[in-house]
Amino acid sequence: MDELKLYTYIAVFGSFALYFAIAWWSRAGSTEEFYAAGGGIGPVQNGMAIGADWMSAASFISMAGLIAFLGYGGSVFLMGWTGGYVLLAMLLAPYMRKHGKFTVPEFISDRYYSKTARVVAVICLIIASLTYIIGQMKGVGVAFSRFLEVDYGLGLAIGMIVVWVYAVLGGMKGITYTQIAQYCVLIFAYTVPAIFISLRLTGNPIPQLGLGSTLADGSGVYLLDKLDTIVTDLGFKEFTTDNMGGSLNMFAYTLSLMIGTAGLPHVIMRFFTVPSVKAARASAGYALVFIALLYTVAPAVGAMARLNFTQTVEPATGQQLEYAERPQWFKDWEATGLLAFEDKNQDGKIQYSANQQTNEMVTVDQDIMVLANPAIANLPNWVIALVAAGGLAAALSTAAGLLLAISSSVSHDLMKGVLTPDLTEKQELFAGRVVMTLSILVAGYLGLNPPGFAAGTVALAFGLAASSIFPALMMGIFIKKMSGTAAVSGMVAGIGVTMLYVFQHKGIMFIPGTEFLGDLPENWFFGISPNAFGAVGALVNFVVAIIVCKFTGPAPAEIQQLVENFRIPKGAGSAHNH
Amino acid sequence: MKSSSYWAENIRLIVICLVIWFVVSFGFGILLVEPLNEIRLGGYKLGFWFAQQGSIYTFVALIFWYSHKMNQLDKKYNLEEDEQGE
Numbered sequence: 207m208d209e210l211k212l213y214t215y216i217a218v219f220g221s222f223a224l225y226f227a228i229a230w231w232s233r234a235g236s237t238e239e240f241y242a243a244g245g246g247i248g249p250v251q252n253g254m255a256i257g258a259d260w261m262s263a264a265s266f267i268s269m270a271g272l273i274a275f276l277g278y279g280g281s282v283f284l285m286g287w288t289g290g291y292v293l294l295a296m297l298l299a300p301y302m303r304k305h306g307k308f309t310v311p312e313f314i315s316d317r318y319y320s321k322t323a324r325v326v327a328v329i330c331l332i333i334a335s336l337t338y339i340i341g342q343m344k345g346v347g348v349a350f351s352r353f354l355e356v357d358y359g360l361g362l363a364i365g366m367i368v369v370w371v372y373a374v375l376g377g378m379k380g381i382t383y384t385q386i387a388q389y390c391v392l393i394f395a396y397t398v399p400a401i402f403i404s405l406r407l408t409g410n411p412i413p414q415l416g417l418g419s420t421l422a423d424g425s426g427v428y429l430l431d432k433l434d435t436i437v438t439d440l441g442f443k444e445f446t447t448d449n450m451g452g453s454l455n456m457f458a459y460t461l462s463l464m465i466g467t468a469g470l471p472h473v474i475m476r477f478f479t480v481p482s483v484k485a486a487r488a489s490a491g492y493a494l495v496f497i498a499l500l501y502t503v504a505p506a507v508g509a510m511a512r513l514n515f516t517q518t519v520e521p522a523t524g525q526q527l528e529y530a531e532r533p534q535w536f537k538d539w540e541a542t543g544l545l546a547f548e549d550k551n552q553d554g555k556i557q558y559s560a561n562q563q564t565n566e567m568v569t570v571d572q573d574i575m576v577l578a579n580p581a582i583a584n585l586p587n588w589v590i591a592l593v594a595a596g597g598l599a600a601a602l603s604t605a606a607g608l609l610l611a612i613s614s615s616v617s618h619d620l621m622k623g624v625l626t627p628d629l630t631e632k633q634e635l636f637a638g639r640v641v642m643t644l645s646i647l648v649a650g651y652l653g654l655n656p657p658g659f660a661a662g663t664v665a666l667a668f669g670l671a672a673s674s675i676f677p678a679l680m681m682g683i684f685i686k687k688m689s690g691t692a693a694v695s696g697m698v699a700g701i702g703v704t705m706l707y708v709f710q711h712k713g714i715m716f717i718p719g720t721e722f723l724g725d726l727p728e729n730w731f732f733g734i735s736p737n738a739f740g741a742v743g744a745l746v747n748f749v750v751a752i753i754v755c756k757f758t759g760p761a762p763a764e765i766q767q768l769v770e771n772f773r774i775p776k777g778a779g780s781a782h783n784h
Numbered sequence: 785m786k787s788s789s790y791w792a793e794n795i796r797l798i799v800i801c802l803v804i805w806f807v808v809s810f811g812f813g814i815l816l817v818e819p820l821n822e823i824r825l826g827g828y829k830l831g832f833w834f835a836q837q838g839s840i841y842t843f844v845a846l847i848f849w850y851s852h853k854m855n856q857l858d859k860k861y862n863l864e865e866d867e868q869g870e
Contacts, residue, residue, distance in 0.1 A: 273836075278817075281835035285809045288840045292805045295847045296798045300854075414837060418826040428827030446832045447821065456814050482865050484858070487851035494847055498840050505836040773794075774787050775858055775865045 213591035214353050221391050221595045222368055225602075228387055229372030229380045237631050240377030240638055241308040241614050243479040247382055252485070253492025255382045256476045258389035258599070259607035260287075260493070261500060262338070263345030266392060266600035270579075271572035273508030274515075277443070279450030280508065286463025288494060288501055293468040293676075295490030299477040301683045303486035304772040308478060309611075310471040310675065311619040317682040318690035319765060321624055326697055328615045330674050331471045334667040335608040336649070338472075342608070343653025345601035353594040359654055365602065366650045373606045373646075374639050378479060381606045388599040393499055395596020399580045399589050400503050403510050406583060413506035433513050439523055440516070441560035445509065455735055462740035466668030469676030472611035483775035511575045514582045519558045519567065526555040535581035544571035605649070613642040666708060673700035673743025681751055686769045687760035688751065696751025704743030708736045790861040797853055801846050809839040 247255070265287070273280035302313055311331065315324035343362060350361025372380050397413070404416030408429055420428050433445045442448075450456055467473065476493075477486045518536075519527050529547060539545035546569035547556060558567045577597070580590045617638040622629045629637065674697040681688045681696070760766070771777070812820055817831030825833050858864045 278832055278835060281813060281832075284836055285813055285839050288843050289805065289809055292801070292843050292846055296801060296850055418828040418833070420827065430827045430829075430832075446829055449817075453814055453817075457810060460809065460814065484851070484855060484865065487847075487854060491844065491847035491851060494844050498844055502837055502840055770787065773791055774863045776863045777865065 210587040210590060211354070213588050214594050217591040217595035218354065218598060221599060224387055225368065225372055225384045228383045229376045232380045232383045233375045237635050237638070239379045240635055241478070241618065243379040243382050246481055247479045249480060249485045249488035250492050251386055252382070252476060252480050252489045254389045254496050255385040256473065256489065256493035257496035258385035258392065258603035259476060260473060260497060260604070261392065261600055262604035263342055263597065263601040265500065266396065266597055267345065267576050268573050270504045270507040270511065271575035273505055274512040274575050275572055276450060277445035277448040279448050279456065280505070282450065282456050282459040282463065284501055284505065286460045287467055288497060289460070289464040290467025291490050291494040291497070293464060294473070295487055297680050298468060298474060298683070299486045299490055300483045300775070301772045302474065302679070303477050303480065304483050304775060308475070309614050309618055310474050310679075311615055312623065314678060314682070315619075315623065317765070317768070318693050319762070320690040320694065323690060323694050324619055324623060326694065327675065328619050330670050330701070331615050332612055334470065334670050335472060335612050337667045339605050339608050339649040340652045342601045342605040343649050346598060347653060349594055349597045349601065362650060362653050365598070366646050369602055369606050369609065370643065370646050373609050374642050377638070378610055381610055382479060384606070385603045388603040389496060391599040392596040392603075393496070395592040395599070396500055397503055398592060399583070399585055400507050402585050402589065403514070403579065403583045404506060407510055407513070413503045417506040417509055429513065430509065433509055436516050436520075437512070440520070440558060445512070451735065455738055458741045459735065459738035462672050462738050463668060465676045465744050466672035466740055469671035469674070469679070471615070471675065472607045475611060475614070507576065507579065511579045511582070514579070516558070518582065519556045526557060529554055529556055535578055538581070539574055539578055543569070544574045545569060609642050609645050609649070612645045613638045616641045669704045669708060669740035669743060670701060672740030673704040673747055677744050677747040677751065681748070683769065683773070686766050687755065689755055689758060689761040691758050692751045692755035695754045696747040699750040700743045700747030703746045704739055707739045707742070786861055787863065790857065790863060793857055794854065797850060801850050804842065804846060808834060808842040813839050
């Protein structure tokens, strides 16, 4: 066994052993512990757990790669996935914590005095969460097969067993404590290579400052200026100004991601685990601190990876790399098919260019950037091993949080709330664990046989959360008179418009050939891409709900009293049952 | 009456915070990015810096400032929650 593989085994299995130990120590005994960790998690710990819950395989692996190739346009992900926490902290979290229930559908059903609203919320939640889990499970499979060279299916199975043990045993309590450990693993694994690379390129160990510094090669040129020059020389758009199809699209995209973030149930339900309203507000702040640690490093990782990569294939202007002299990491990734070279003019050299006719780097997958970065920069093997453990921590922690959101909405909202209200606490706890086990099996199956539309549905998850859940919650808190009928009409209209727009460009249920307007920028409404349309759906939701409320009359007096009550912190208990 | 003026003050705070939230991200980071890019912050163009760094730092500061002000407001109106016996 070579050194790298040995280190990787130690990092991966060492971290798994840690998660198991934590799960055993913090197993849940009651529904309150299972759904809301007994309401006893402090704001700093909760913030860290939210950070791990939020930062998925997509944040860890894909985001820096997206920024590397989108440049300035990649800012929509940075602002969109952090700005949502400002909305959460001010518009939703404290009031929902004060109301003191376990799940988002339960809040909706109390506020809108309607079981229909609860069922609609459960459906949105399950669609949004399941599509997310597929991505995490794929991430687990890929990490195992690339770094430990085990079969993709076996890697997936190991991941499923690990999540099963600590999520089913520990519920929210076990998941929260495990996520704290996973946060530490993933942030360490992300920042250490970034520090090394920043130090090597600019002499500054802090990546956020390194990105704005001059290069360490003695030329006195700023890193970003150098990057702009070399990518435009190859015919690509300038890195720092490439704006992803215009300001309006970026505006709508960012807004959709922000509202979607604030409306995702697996994030909101973390605020039910803290002991007080005050702690709920602070939790959002700490969560964003821990998230920002990774999100402000990501642009540096992206830009530096692009620079390193481009300078490897074209060390100086007009001087191209001989294909026969390509480095080892190049060969490793060629083997996976994620990097491919085709010698179009038969000169044995690599011509890399934005021109499709002459470009010889025919495949450069964005997702390899973070994983290949330490090797491209010639970092020691233990750093590469760390990245594998970090990627797994990111995928597993998010999967566990999503599984809990699904199981609580089925066992607590659908079974206890609507179908079989006379469930005892013990039965409900058992049902929660059974549902979670089933969800893991479904997620594993879908990870093994990913449906063709998996990539498209992640956008749909954000679109759904943005256009249905967020407006319903916000109006429930800020418009006292908002009635159940009006809110349900708004949700249906918001989802309807968003789905129609996504389907008309991407195909009905993502079936190829059924899109009646092609997925081309010319056909987009004001140039807004389908992924960015959730913001428009949310606007439709607000407008429809407010108009319907004007015509059908306000919510009953006792509901308005309920709203008055959760607007003030006084009188909050821990999250409780009916 | 007490709780309605508490709510009005809360709304005023939220509006202030969300205006700042909007200006640093959508304003400086997207709509005004071109003129701001004329100004440099070391190697960063300023608009680019707001989009990829500055807006995130501002978001963090906003949440802490808001929770600090709300804690003061809870005290002022005597609406703090009861101590938990856990």
